[in-house]
Amino acid sequence: MNRLSRAALIPFAVIALAMGLTSCAFLQQVVQPPTVSFNNASFRAADWESLQVDLHFDLHNPNSVGVRLSGYAMKFAVEGLTLLDGEVNKPLDLRGGATTDLVLPVKIKWKELGAKLLDSGSVPDSLAYTASGDMKFNTPIGLLAIPFSKKGKIPVIKPPSVRPVGIRVQKASLTSVKLAIDFEISNGTAKAMSLAGFDHSLKLNGLSVLQGSIAKPVKVEGGKNSRQSLVVDLSMAKVAGALGSVLMSGGNLTVALAGKAKVDTGFGKIPWTYNASKSLSLAR
Numbered sequence: 703m704n705r706l707s708r709a710a711l712i713p714f715a716v717i718a719l720a721m722g723l724t725s726c727a728f729l730q731q732v733v734q735p736p737t738v739s740f741n742n743a744s745f746r747a748a749d750w751e752s753l754q755v756d757l758h759f760d761l762h763n764p765n766s767v768g769v770r771l772s773g774y775a776m777k778f779a780v781e782g783l784t785l786l787d788g789e790v791n792k793p794l795d796l797r798g799g800a801t802t803d804l805v806l807p808v809k810i811k812w813k814e815l816g817a818k819l820l821d822s823g824s825v826p827d828s829l830a831y832t833a834s835g836d837m838k839f840n841t842p843i844g845l846l847a848i849p850f851s852k853k854g855k856i857p858v859i860k861p862p863s864v865r866p867v868g869i870r871v872q873k874a875s876l877t878s879v880k881l882a883i884d885f886e887i888s889n890g891t892a893k894a895m896s897l898a899g900f901d902h903s904l905k906l907n908g909l910s911v912l913q914g915s916i917a918k919p920v921k922v923e924g925g926k927n928s929r930q931s932l933v934v935d936l937s938m939a940k941v942a943g944a945l946g947s948v949l950m951s952g953g954n955l956t957v958a959l960a961g962k963a964k965v966d967t968g969f970g971k972i973p974w975t976y977n978a979s980k981s982l983s984l985a986r
Contacts, residue, residue, distance in 0.1 A: 751813070773791040775835040866957040870984075874949075883931065959978050
């Protein structure tokens with residue numbers, strides 16, 4: 703190539719470069735970044751081990767051309783304790799003008815929060831969480847990282863507890879005795895709970911005396927106790943040993959209650975088992 707032809711190409715190179723720069727500048731003016739906004743947090747499942755939370759975000763593509771979400775990075779912390787910190791590849795195409803719901807699942811294990819929940823001396827009703835990170839979009843002007851941040855509260859789910867509180871003689875004769883056993887169901891959280899299918903097995907001084915179920919659901923208000931009673935008729939001919947002696951002359955009895963129920967905490971019905979015993983003085 704001679705000097706003249708080489709010199710003739712220079713204006714074309716300058717024009718091409720100028721057109722490329724102009725095109726990039728034009729794209730940057732025309733293409734708008736996608737937007738990320740928090741929608742809501744839904745509690746998908748809960749049990750005495752963990753709480754599963756879905757964080758819903760609205761992703762909006764304001765452009766006429768499509769963009770692609772390649773993934774996201776998120777840090778999730780509860781009461782300052784980081785439970786999740788990493789990146790997830792989750793491709794998602796957003797057509798021009800579209801808005802879609804992106805769900806970020808989080809599983810909160812109560813055991814991981816043990817120090818926060820138990821060492822404080824009292825179980826709080828809720829815990830503060832923060833979720834922050836960025837969504838990564840592939841756009842006509844390159845890769846864009848759109849940040850997001852959300853603060854909120856998660857409820858603390860704690861199983862109820864059972865404790866025997868009294869045993870009374872309602873009626874007695876030489877051949878039989880009728881007893882009423884009082885017990886309390888305690889709800890240590892602020893939210894009311896309902897116990898359905900409350901099955902129970904009752905032992906007195908190790909002797910099984912009653913098995914059954916409370917047909918009507920038992921509702922326990924938040925932070926309250928619900929007192930219940932079980933009534934049992936005992937034949938003195940079938941009662942022997944230490945139990946028979948206490949029933950005849952008075953004294954202390956070891957009352958043991960065990961069983962199961964389904965507890966509705968507002969996040970679904972959670973299976974629950976209990977086992978409690980206490981030495982109580984027989985009241986007449």
